[in-house]
Amino acid sequence: MAVPKKRTSRSKKIIRNTLWKKKGYLKALKAFSLGQSIFTGNSKSFFCNKYQR
Template sequence: MAVPKKRTSKAKSRSRKSNWTQKAVHKSKKAISLGKSIISGNNESFIYINETAQDNNT
């Protein structure tokens, strides 16, 4: 017969939710930073091929 499990405390569930949101915040900050570096042309660790610039030159 099925037995109900014990309830998870609010502190534990809030902690898990906080970790989940902080991961998303960290990823979004990295994505914004990468986008800014691509736009400014200061990117060194990311290879970006601008196809529109190549199409205009040919």
């Protein structure tokens, strides 16, 4: 028989939410940094032709 689960505490919910948001922030920061390095031409991992027509 199905039994209802206990409610998750508010503090645990906030901690999980904060970690979830932090992961997204770090991914965005990394993507921005990579884009910036490609734009300035300092990228070591990507090759891009700046003067493409």
